[in-house]
Structure formats: C-alpha cells, structure tokens
Amino acid sequence: MASLITCPHCGVRPKEEFAIRGDASLIRPAPSASDEAWHDYVYVRANPRGRTVEHWHHIAGCRRFLVVERDTVTHEVYSVVDGTAAAREARR
C-alpha cells in the first residue's frame, strides 16, 4: 500500500488521512435490475493481483472520494482522480 497519496485537491498526503472503501469499478444497478446483479454489486468482490481501482475517502482532508488506481503487488500508484469525475465518466 502506498505511503503517500497525491490528492488532486490537497496535494501529497499521508495514507493515514484516508479511509479505503474498496472497489471503485462497481456501478450501482438500476432499481429494476435482477437479483443477481444486486447480489454481485453488494456481495461479490474480486481480489485482484495487480492493477486495481479503489475508492479512497479523504476523510481527514477534503472529504472527497478519490479513485486510486494502484498495483496490489508492486504498490505503485498509477493515478488518483476525483470520484465524481470518475463516476460521471463511467456512466457515459
């Protein structure tokens, strides 16, 4: 895990300021979606080796949800972007 995260709003901050929520690639299903879709959304998680995207909440900073793309093996952080921008992008 990274020691430092470059928050797009606050700059380089220590990881202790963040709370990690988990997989940021999930998209909340429509209310009418199937039970399976909802089950997957709520309960099923991959445990990837390698690249992963996660929501990191900058809880002791700007309180924005950030999307952190990082590698679970090398711990390299590839990108950190604001979660709202990413959510809009994903829905497009």
Place this chain on the structure above:
Amino acid sequence: MTAYRLSSGGLVDRSKALSFTFDGRPLRGFAGDTLASALLANDQLLVGRSFKYHRPRGIVSAGPSEPNALVTLGSGARSDPNTKATVAELYAGLTARSQNRWPSLGFDVGAVNGLLSPFLGAGFYYKTFMWPRQLWEKLYEPVIRRAAGLGRAGLERDPESYEKSWAFCDLLVVGGGPAGLMAALTAGRAGLRVILADEDFRLGGSLLSETETVDGGAAPAFAERVVAELQSLENVTLLSRTTVFGWYDDNVFGAVERVQKHVAEPSAKLPTERVWRIAAKRALLATGAEERPLVFGGNDRPGVMMAGAIGTYAHRHGVSAGKSVAIFTSGSSGYRTARSLSAKGVTVSTIIDSRPEASDAVPHGVRVIRSGSIVDTKGRQRLSGIVVERSGFEELIACDALGMSGGWSPVVHLACQRGARPVWSDALKAFAAPDVGDTLRVVGAANGVYTLAGCLRDGAEKAAAIAAELGFNAAAAPLPVTETEAEPSFAALWYVPGAKSKAFVDFQNDVHTKDLGLALREGFGHVEHAKRYTTSGMATDQGKLSNINAVGILAGMRGVSPAEVGTTTFRPFYTPVSFGALAGTSRDVHATPTRKSPLHEWGKKHGATFVDSGLWFRSAWFPRAGEKTWRESVDREVLNVRANVGLCDVSTLGKIEVFGPDAAEFLNRLYCNAILKLPVGKARYGLMLREDGFVFDDGTVSRLADDHFFVTTTTAMAGAVMSHMDYCAQVLWPDLKVRFCSVSDQWAQMAIAGPNAREVLQQLVDEDISETAFPFLSARATALRGGINARLFRISFSGELAFELAVPAGYGEAVADQIMEAGRAHKICAYGVEALNVLRLEKGLLTHAEFDGRVTPDDAGLGRMFSAQKPDFIGKHLSARYGLTAADRMQIVGLKPVDKDKDIRAGAHLLKEGMKPSTLNDQGWVSSAGYSPVLGHHIALAFLKSGRERYGEKVAVWDKLRDHEVIAEVCDPVFVDPENKKLKA
C-alpha cells in the same frame, strides 16, 4: 585475557571520567565510550549468558549487529531490557545489569543445560513437549520461557515521553561514514535539502577507527571537518543517534532518534525518543559492510571477537581487547587489522590464515600460520588459548583475545524491505543489494566498494548524479587525498572443519553447525524452514552476523551455490524499536480524542458522573446528597421527568445541514421512509438502511426551508453516516444538486422533557409553543428572548411532552443555566444518558443496541416506515430478498420477568420453557434491559422468533456467561403510555 585501556589515543575524552555500574560493581569510563568499550577497558569480558545453554558470552562486535552483549539499562520503570552494550552511549550514572543468569553472571545454574546439550538440539522442545498437549500452555512453555530468556519488560508505567514527526528532503543519506559524508557534502553544497542519519552518537562511521590518513591528516579529523561544514549548511539536517529502520512505499523511511537515551535524567522539555517519517525524493544507502564471523569450535568463548571490532576499540576508544591478540582470517582484512593494531601498540602474536598463500604485508614480529584453522578454544569464562590445526598437527597457542575475519557482507537490509531479494554476487562472495530503481541507491561498502578512496568517490559521484537528476547544478565534491590501498580479498569460509567443541553459527540463539545439519536431514533444508526449525537468525539481532554463514553452510551441505539457497525475508525493523516510540504521543488519555459536549461544564456544575461513550465524554447521571447507588439517582431522574420535567444534554448527536434544490430528493434516496414531501417546519423520524437491507442508522429529518434540511444521526454513527452521505452524493448520484456539512460541534442541543416542559421553555421564547401553534413534530428556527438564534424541535425520545432546543455551541451553558432557573418552580432536574436510556426503554424506542446490523425495519417493528412506493432508495432492492422477509425472523418484543423481583440481563438468549440450551433451540436474544421505576420491576427489549405473534407466552431468559436464568413473559415493547397520550399533550 586481560583487556585494558591504552595509555593514549582514541576519540574518548580522557579529561571526562564517567562512573557507572555493571551488576552493581562501580566502574569508570570516559566520555565518548560505549558501554561495551568501557566494560572492556575495565576488563569486564563476561557480559551475558546465552539463550539456551547459558554459556558465558562476551562482547563480539562494536556495533548494532551485536548478538551477545545484551544488558538491561536503568532500573525500575526506566529500565530498558536487551540493550546492546556496543551501541549504548556511556553516561555518568549509567546502571547496567546482565541478563539470563541466576543467581549471578559468574555462577549460573542454567549452565547445566550445556551438559544436557546432546538432548537439546534444534526442534527439541517441539518434539519432546508435544504430549500431553494440554500441558504445553500451562507447564512446558512457561518453564522453558523462564529458562531461555532475554531481559524482562517492566510492568511499571513508562515515564518517558515520545513523539513523532514528518520530515521531507531531496536526499536522505543513511549512514555517516566516508561514502555517506561525501554524498551529503556534495548534495549539500549543491543546495539539495539533505538529511543525513546515522545510528552512532558520533558521525564518521569507519573513519573513526581508520588508521589511514586523509588529506595528510588523521581520518577522524577529516570526518570532523566535513561534519562542521555540513552543520553550517542550512539545507542540511544531521540526525545522529538516529537509526533508519524501515523503507516504505513512495520512498518514505522510518527512523528513530534517541534524543535522550544517553542522559541519566531526561529533560521534560524533550522527548526521550522521536520517530521520524522521512519522505525523500532520493535516498542513498551508505550503511557499510559487516565483517563475517568464522564458525569454528569454541568460537563463542568470551575474548573471541570480530577482528574489525578489536580494531575499532583500539582506535576509536583507546582500548585493547587483550595483551596478546591472535587473528583468524580468511582474507586480507585480518592482516590489515593486525597492522593497525601493531601500529597502535597492541601485541599481535599470530595470524592464522585459512588460505594456503597470501601476499598481504605482515607486521613485524607476527607469526603467520597459512592453511591453518582453529578447532577449539581454551579457557572457561575467558579465552586463554586456541588450538590451531595445520596439516593434521595441532598446536596450542596462548592468547587472550582472538579476532575473526571471514570477509565482508554489504549491509543491504533497507533495500530489501519492499519485496526485492538480495542478489548473490560471485565477485563479492556476498549477497548484494538488488536494483530497486532510482529512488534508492546503494553506495560505498554497502555497494561492495571496500577501499576508503573508493567509498569517498562513490559517495561524491552518486550524490552529484542525483543532484543533476533533480535539476541542481552539481559537481562532485573534490576528493580528498588518501593512501593507496588494495581492494580487500577473501576466501569464503562458511565453517571450519574438525571442530572439537560446539561451533556456533548464531551466538544469540545458540545455534551451532550440527543444528543446521539436523534441520537438513529432517527435511527443513529450505532457508526459511531452517530458520524456523533451528531459530538461526530469529533472535533480537535478526542474524546480522550469523545469517550469511547459515546460508553458506546450508549451501555446502546441499551441494549448491549460496545463490540457490537465497536469504530469508528482510522486513522492518532493522534494529528493535521501542513500543513507546512507535506509539508516540498516542497513549493513555491521548490514545483517542476526548470529546466534551458544549454542555460539559453545565453537567459538571450539576454534579454529573461522566461516562466514556464512543468518542464522547457524556453526563451519565447526576447524584444528589443521600443517593448511595447510581440506580437511586437514575430512578429519581426518570420519575421526575415523567412527573415534572428534566433537561438532558443531547449535543453529541450527529448533526448535518443539507442544502440545495435536490436536497429533498437526496434525502428521499437515503432514508427508507418518505422525505420528499415533508412540509417546511416539520420534523420526521428517519430510518437509513444499508444497501443489503439492514438498518444502518436512525435519526430525525427536519425541513427548515424548501431547500434546507437539518438531519440528526445517532451519536455512535455520526461519522459513518457523514461518510455514507459523501459517497452517495459524490459517487452514486453526482448529478443531484445538493451540498451538506457536519455541524455536530456547532450546536449545543438539549432535550427538555416532561409534563412541565412547555411552561419552562415558554419563559425563554416569545413564540407561541402551545400544542396548537407548535404541535408534535414541529421544527423551526426561532430566537430566544435576548436574541440568541436557536432551533426548536418538538420531538421526544422519552414519550413525554418534549422539545429539543439547539443553540450555537458557545451559548449552550448559559442557555442551559437559564432553563434550569426557569424550571426551578416546575421541579426541573438534570438527567443523564442512563435515565435517557431507561425512558426510551420504557417506551420501546430503539438504539444501536437493537440496530446491530442484523435487523431489518420490520424486525424492529418499523416495517410501516419502509416506503415501497418510492422508486429507489439505499437498501430497497435487497430488502425484498426471501431471507429478509421470512415470517420466522426474530422480531422485537418486550419482556417482563414473571417473578417481579428478578432482573433480566442484556445479551441473554431466549429459549422455550424447558428446552435444553443449545444453538438449535435458540429463540432469540435480549438487546436492552433495565429497571423501570415507573413499573417497579425490570423490563427488557428482545428479538424473538416470530415474536409479535407470541405476546403472553413465557420464555426462559438464559445467560450462561453470568450463570443467570429467569422466566419472562413476552409483551408489547411499549411498556409505558402505549397510546402516546403524554407525547401529544
């Protein structure tokens, strides 16, 4: 052996004598000594007993790799066990005690283990004490732990203070030897922000024990000049007494600075230790190299030391390790040490060289035995002679100190702490640092450069390259002039055949060659297995001296290269770090924040007993004169609220302001009940679910304007609800126009509850708050008489006529005082969270004791709040799952003990009467219980299978933990005023 202080020389201040004690014996040393050098100067050779066999052990090294000289420093609460004497700086008044011996260091009963050693091989404990199994924890382990031990941790409170700090730099240089100093100088002159950290109390590293000249002068003087220049540079920070213990992601380093470990009475103004987290753009590892011990019979006798350590004690501390020194070497470094010792006036009698030939210069008068090996040592608690074998002939040579030199291993720990393994180098005959990229580079002896000139150049050049990379205009600092020196060479000699007594690989854990052989025979030949099986490298020194020989021996036995054996895993910490330093200031009451309500002082004035409640410090009850138990106070408070009126501090509730044209829509999607059409000026109870359909939190939602809401959360979930709202607004529904912020700390909020509440409150507000003008669930902004802005809510958590009044936090205490004053004629009392809890229990109102994450709205009796008409809200879809709608789910009920004198306890399980207690027969559980002063007996809330159909049934309430069982009748969970007549009065 007789170790003694040389008549002159060394970097100690002979004008500053320091007295200290070792095992109670008063001794003297000088400023600049380590405890180890001072002990040697006093001829105190025996410093400890070994871990398993209790063998006498002496000082081996002159640095952090020391396996033997572990002592307890200080006494009482200030005692520090397992301190390495070789790095402990001497100070006046230091007290040191040896460890793992009884009754005394000289006569240790545990040494009988040495006689039993044929039975005490590797794995002995695991094999022998396997059976009977239950005795392991109770008998075997405690006894073994007591016999095989290190220093003991004290149980007294640690009086020292600690702190943590961040630091940032362009270049971190780890190690202040020749390479590190030149690197820091080059980078410092170029203008980089440089931090130079070194674990020693004096910067200079090997320069401090160097005999060669630098720039025509003494090497320590050169070090002093460089340090002086570095000190004068504003962009350079020198951290001596600072061990860089870990390398973490993003080039962040952990380091511990021993700010006041070298003083008898620490100043209260400074921490004793400080943990640094250093974020460095680049780092240079200038950590030097470790000389290797040789594995031969009797190599653990006190007086057998690392050759380089004997050199360091002579040159740096002016102490000779003996009157007659022998050197056992497999390479040129042994000769170099012999020459430097001779130059210092230390008598070197013999060099035993394992190699058949060598071209190294031999000091005058020193005998050299080539192709020689040592097979045994003589003496009891100190060395008196060595048995040298050559071509089948043995010879006893008298000596009182023996230096071992088995070649060199670069110190590459930090570079290997993030997953990369060290790489075997045939050229160096050692494991070298892996290539870990540009941010961390290895320099000097740590990089396998062993000459002084080479180290100086390597440091300067690598620092100049880093400066250029970071955009600084840098030239390598001009190199000082050094003497010509050959690269050291050595033959890898993992163990010396023909040992006549135990040949130790790991001194601290008493692992000898036969243990490694046994591990291999029994199938534990993999380096990680062998480590665990033999405990080689598992002691507090983590095998800094021993690991390389263990790897070499395993390789030899398996007939492969050390490259194939590999190393065990390197992890932080490089050397042990105290828990205190890691905790920093986060201890005792400072371990978590103490949150005090804005009405804290008001509570204090009224004699509140406070209780830790989550992060908060809340008033629990307000004892009055004559009340002997908390229950008496709570019962009085409850009855007074029901009969008259009470004031309770509810400021700890989470409070969130929500604004925006989509605020109503946003909240409508967050709560499971309808919020969209909540009229302005009204409050509503709200229930939030998790996406899986279970209750997340409850609270109130008040609409202050079309586009302005004020919501409250429970005290416990204030943070979690805020984060949940952040997520929903930012990630799930970014297109909703809504903004919100937490105002939990901005408002003091108080509940005024009881039949007289309106009369009391009306005295403070102009606005009409009668039942018609301000009915139940009204909510609006108002102003108190005198002009203070306030918010008034007609909500109740007690079932009584009640208001909640919020005022800006700073006015809280004054307003509460006014209310108490206004209420005096109406018999107002202050009530705390305990009474609050009883009041809500009597009314069957719920808290997180009920909402434990497994409860649906219907389970909690709140099914009617679930708005199936709403198109979407958090938790809607999965609430329809079969399991969550099953008829036999546990539902909330009330419980009354059949025998009214009996109590019911929260946490107890419910059973059908007469059924055997078991999980199969489990019918439910008690969530909240307490004594109802209104009813005069205990009551409880519980979850019971299909509970709502079972009112009137009797169940057994079974509490195995407290061995308590009572029969109770199932009833409606609302015990008092089920028609809510009082609420709407």
